[in-house]
Amino acid sequence: MTGAVFRSLVAAALLVTLPLALAVAVSAQRGRLFTQSRDHPAIQYSTHKTTDRVALLNASLDAGSTSLAFNPESGYLRSVLQALRVPIESQSLVYSQTSSQGAFISRRNPRALFFNDAIAVGWVRGAPQLELAALDPEMGVIFYTLEQRSADRPRFKRDDSCLECHQTPDTLGVPGYFVMSVFSVPAASDKYSYATGEATDHRSPLTDRWGGWYVTGHSPEPHLGNLPIAATPAAVKRASRELDSLGGEFDTKGYPSTQSDIAALMVLEHQTHMTNLLTRMGWESRIAASAPRSGATPQARPRPGTGAPIDPVKDTAQELVDYMLFVDEAPFPGRVRGSPGFAQKFAEAGPVDSKGRSLxxxxxxxxxxxxxxxxxxxxxxxxxxxxxxxDAVYERLWQLLSGREKGGVYARLSLADRRDVVEILKETKKGVPGYFTTPAQ
Incomplete structure (x- = not known):
């Protein structure tokens, strides 16, 4: 991968670079950025031993305890999805040519993205590589490729060149994911530009999402999916169209599914920014914990209006918890209808409390x-x-779930919601502090 990494595939970051094209993100929703080096002594992203699931699969392949099967139609895709427990139902399709493999991508041959909580896998029919992004518990997102050639012992190759675009303001300054809603740049624009757009997550109105993506399912308001990129945002919004299946849009031979489910896309959008917040939280707190030894602390900045220094760890905890509790979610005016297959698979992957409730x-x-x-x-x-x-995250969680702070945006957390969340966490999340009790009001 050379050049500027693809900016539109999302989240899964999966991807790779544009030889002569840079998609420029314009997002008004970025949080405070991590400003230290990714190779700070407390982090050491480039050299630290990784324990993400692709690294573990590589170890199993090297040991001969696991093998991958090659398929003439899709290469290693199906075998990799099975080995990493990534559901086919998560398939999301993007047709913007924002990748070093862009020559293979079009509305008739979109890139397919598959994901679970810790892995994203990108596949382009006929392209030479599978692209992967894996969430390491401490390091954040690690990027890999796998050659789509039959081999006796295939191996995933780490590729930090993806960080050229996947460690940016759109990822809060840490290696991470983002979903882009993309529009073409007019022909008269700079020859090195391909597209413009913005990173989207659960804070984004539905009307601003999915430019350059196929979307199956129903939305209660127009969105930017399923339409040519070569249009102005206003024109695209006026021409919004819905699809129940992609079978009539292009030849789906080799694709595991004919869906690009709207629910899967919405989950993915939430997850990308949540992942970046967790990584930034971990990195800043590790640097803070190392300060007595290294003499380095996370870069502070004055709080607007007071001049008092901001505690990066507490500040990040507040931003993370607000996002975690969806207090900033953009509401939609009616019901979204997605595929029952994805929703069922997604629900099955997590714990359930004694009342059958699950996050x-x-x-x-x-x-x-x-x-x-x-x-x-x-x-x-x-x-x-x-x-x-x-500790900072749980303290902030309890401050909101207990109802001690419930004005402004926090008013949307109803008493019933707060009670349900506390009860579910107490039964299903190991390590929840003992002071988490059912909110009384």
């Missing part, structure tokens, strides 16, 4: 999740947070 239950009735607390609280990345960070 992985998708609602789509004016909001994404049935219970407003991110399922990423169960992730290895959350569990790997240093005590300093975890």
């Amino acid at each position: 992985r239950q998708i609602s789509l009735e004016r909001r994404l999740m049935r219970y407003p607390c991110s399922y990423m609280i169960y992730s290895d990345a959350f569990d790997a947070l240093p005590a300093l960070a975890k």
